[in-house]
Structure formats: C-alpha cells, structure tokens
Amino acid sequence: MHGSGSRAAWLALAVAASALGAAAARGEGDAASAELRGSVAIGVEGVPLAAVAPLVVFLEPLDGAAPVSPTPPAVMHQHDARFSPPFLVVAVGQPLDMANDDAIYHNVFSYSRPNDFDLGLYPAGESRRLELRRAGVVKVYCSIHESMSATILVVPAPWHDTVAPSGRYAIAGVRPGRYRAVVWSEHLPSEAREIELRPGERARIDWVVGTPGDAGR
Incomplete structure (x- = not known):
C-alpha cells in the first residue's frame, strides 16, 4: 500500500x-508571462476620451514571439438587424463566428482588402466562421440590410485591450519578448513605442494622443 x-x-x-x-x-x-498596463489621455484640452472611442492598445511581436495555444473564437452577432458588438477586436487567424440570431436571412460581407469576404445568405440560428489573415481595419455590412454596419480591428497577436472610459488599459499574460506597443483609434493617427517585456515584468506605458479629426492608420 x-x-x-x-x-x-x-x-x-x-x-x-x-x-x-x-x-x-x-x-x-x-x-x-508579462503584463503591460497604463492609461490613455487626449492631448487637447476639453476633448473627452469618448470623442475618439473606441481606442485599442495592442502588441505587435518584433522577434517572432507568437502564442502556442490556439486563440478562442470571437463572436459577432446579428440581432435586431444590427451587428453586436458593432466594434470588435480579433487577432490575425483567430476564428470569428458570425452568428445570425434574427428570424430573417442575412448576407454578411466586406470589401476591405485583403480581408474581403462574402458569407452568402444564411438563415436564423446559423453561424458562419471565417479567419482574417491580415492586420488592419475591416468594415462589415449586410447586403440585405443597408443600415447594418460594423468595424473589426484585426491586430497582429492576441495581446490587446480596449481602453476603458476611465482611460485605463491592461494587457496580461503576454509572452516575454520585444514588441511594438500601439494605441489605435479610427479618429486619430496611431501612436507606437517599442518595448521589451521580460518574464514576470509588469510594465507601464501612459499615452497622450493627438488631435481628433485626423484619419486613423
């Protein structure tokens, strides 16, 4: 025994x-794992953060660091003839399910090259899966309902966070390595800084971003 x-x-x-x-x-x-956290503020007095929302901070690997484990699927719903959420962040190659929760047909598509797609007509209760293979902004529409639109931001890796209304963000579980940290908004030029994250490190970057009205990149 x-x-x-x-x-x-x-x-x-x-x-x-x-x-x-x-x-x-x-x-x-x-x-x-490492962590990056911090805050984002607008560099123009009197302009609220909400005026340029959503803002996203993401990490782009510079030394080939990439996750080994698969990234769980993201979901964008079609509900009441609207996309929900209307804005979504996914990583390159992350499975994305476009779920039809309505009692009507939808035909979800995008002309945003090189991530353009057309999922065809599909009925209530069905979902179509796709994977977006290039980083960038993808505009999504429905060919049946002209009022339906959404934005998908495809980022290089699964380490990202949408900035909270308070201006704070936190990206945890990051694989150690060299990265380009980027803060993104459709309404502002992107800002970027290079950073090296070591095992167990808790790094911080506080951003002050520019003037609203400029096109994001």
Whole structure:
C-alpha cells in the first residue's frame, strides 16, 4: 500500500510539473508571462476620451514571439438587424463566428482588402466562421440590410485591450519578448513605442494622443 501511495504521489507531481511546463511555454504562467498596463489621455484640452472611442492598445511581436495555444473564437452577432458588438477586436487567424440570431436571412460581407469576404445568405440560428489573415481595419455590412454596419480591428497577436472610459488599459499574460506597443483609434493617427517585456515584468506605458479629426492608420 505504501509503495502504491508513493507511486501515485510521484505521478501526481509529474502531471503537475508537465502542466506547469506547458503553461510556461504558452506564456500563461505567472512567473513566465508579462503584463503591460497604463492609461490613455487626449492631448487637447476639453476633448473627452469618448470623442475618439473606441481606442485599442495592442502588441505587435518584433522577434517572432507568437502564442502556442490556439486563440478562442470571437463572436459577432446579428440581432435586431444590427451587428453586436458593432466594434470588435480579433487577432490575425483567430476564428470569428458570425452568428445570425434574427428570424430573417442575412448576407454578411466586406470589401476591405485583403480581408474581403462574402458569407452568402444564411438563415436564423446559423453561424458562419471565417479567419482574417491580415492586420488592419475591416468594415462589415449586410447586403440585405443597408443600415447594418460594423468595424473589426484585426491586430497582429492576441495581446490587446480596449481602453476603458476611465482611460485605463491592461494587457496580461503576454509572452516575454520585444514588441511594438500601439494605441489605435479610427479618429486619430496611431501612436507606437517599442518595448521589451521580460518574464514576470509588469510594465507601464501612459499615452497622450493627438488631435481628433485626423484619419486613423
């Protein structure tokens, strides 16, 4: 009995060690992963952050760092002849489900090259999946309902956060490496800084972004 108990304890330790090793390889362990947080403010007095929302901070790997584990699918719904949410951030190659929750047909499409697509007509209760393979802005429409529109921001990697109304953001679980940190808005020029994140590091970048009215890039 004692020998059997020892073998069981050894096996449990081996399984735990294997799980920790896999998490570390994905950059998910507390000791291995890094974090970037901070704030975003408008550099023009009297202009609220809401005037240029949504704002997104994302990380672009500069040294080939990429996640090992698959990214869970994102979902954009069609509900009451509207896209929900009307703005969505996905990573390059992340599965995206376009779900029809209405009791009518929809035909979801985009002309935004090179991520253009046409999902065709599909009825209530069905969903069509796609993967967007290039970073950039994708404008989404329905060929049946002209009032339907949405925006998808495709970012290079799954490390991103939409800036809160308070101006704060936090990107956790980042694999250590060199990155270009970018703050993006459709209403402003993008701002970027290079940063190196080390294992366990909790870095901070506070941004002051420019004048509304300029086209985002």
